[in-house]
Amino acid sequence: MTWLSVVATALWAMLPAYxxxxxxxxxxxxxxxxxxxxxxxxxxxxxxxxxxxTAAGTAAGTALALVLDALAPAVSDVLGVTLPEFPIVVAVTLAVGAMLGDVAASFVKRRLDRERGAPVPGLDQLDFVVGSLVVTAVAAPGWFVDTFTLPVLAVVIVATPLLHVSTNAIAYGLGLKDEPY
Known part of the structure; x- marks a missing residue:
């Protein structure tokens, strides 16, 4: 796999979880x-x-996966990279898993006596990633292993915190979030 293929696969495969x-x-x-x-x-x-x-987040992630399926052939041609398609079970599990990961992080934060919105570095940036990956690996192990190779997982782990911090700062600037992290 080329570096472009690895990065494109990582970001494409995680969009329904992002x-x-x-x-x-x-x-x-x-x-x-x-x-x-x-x-x-x-x-x-x-x-x-x-x-x-939770329902809106799950619906949005699932719907995005279905849209990405329709776009995959054209985007793959433009990039010269074969992008993964999302079987319906994967479309749902990436989204549901992301929401479950976020809910689990809230549970952990309350046990740590952290108030709503209080930062917990690492947990805040990767909770939904872990949730989406675990639920998808359990529900669709073949797709998971074919898609999330070690290099792709490495890109996900490095890129996600950067994307998370950036999008949260934008949402804060637009007045959609109470904190910029």
Whole structure:
């Protein structure tokens, strides 16, 4: 694989996992997943994790994967790289896994006594990546192994925090987030 192929595959394959949390921010609000309940004297997840945001994020990531499938042949021709296509199970698991990873990170943050929006470097940037990769590996192991080679995973691990910080700063600048990280 050329470096272009590795980078293109990494970013293309992760797009359906990158979008859900952003869509959840835009569509969020409403009833919290934890219903306002606490555990050990702290909220289980907090008000930032809502059913509406989770559903919107999952739908957005899944829909994006389907759009990418339609675009894959043309983009592959332009780049000279064969980009992966997303079977429906993968389209769903990348998005659902991203949302589950984010929810799990909120649970961990509450256990660490961190307030909503408080930064936890590393966890904030990779929670959704781990969630999407684990859920997809379990649901579609063949696709996962074919797509996420070690070089592709390395690009995902390095590029994701950079993309995450950049997009959060933009969302903060647009007034869509309360914190720039």
């Amino acid at each position: 979008v859900p949390n952003n869509a959840a921010v835009l569509a969020g609000g409403g009833r919290p997943i934890d219903g306002g309940r606490s555990w050990g004297g702290r909220r289980i997840l907090g008000d930032g994790k809502t059913w509406r945001g």
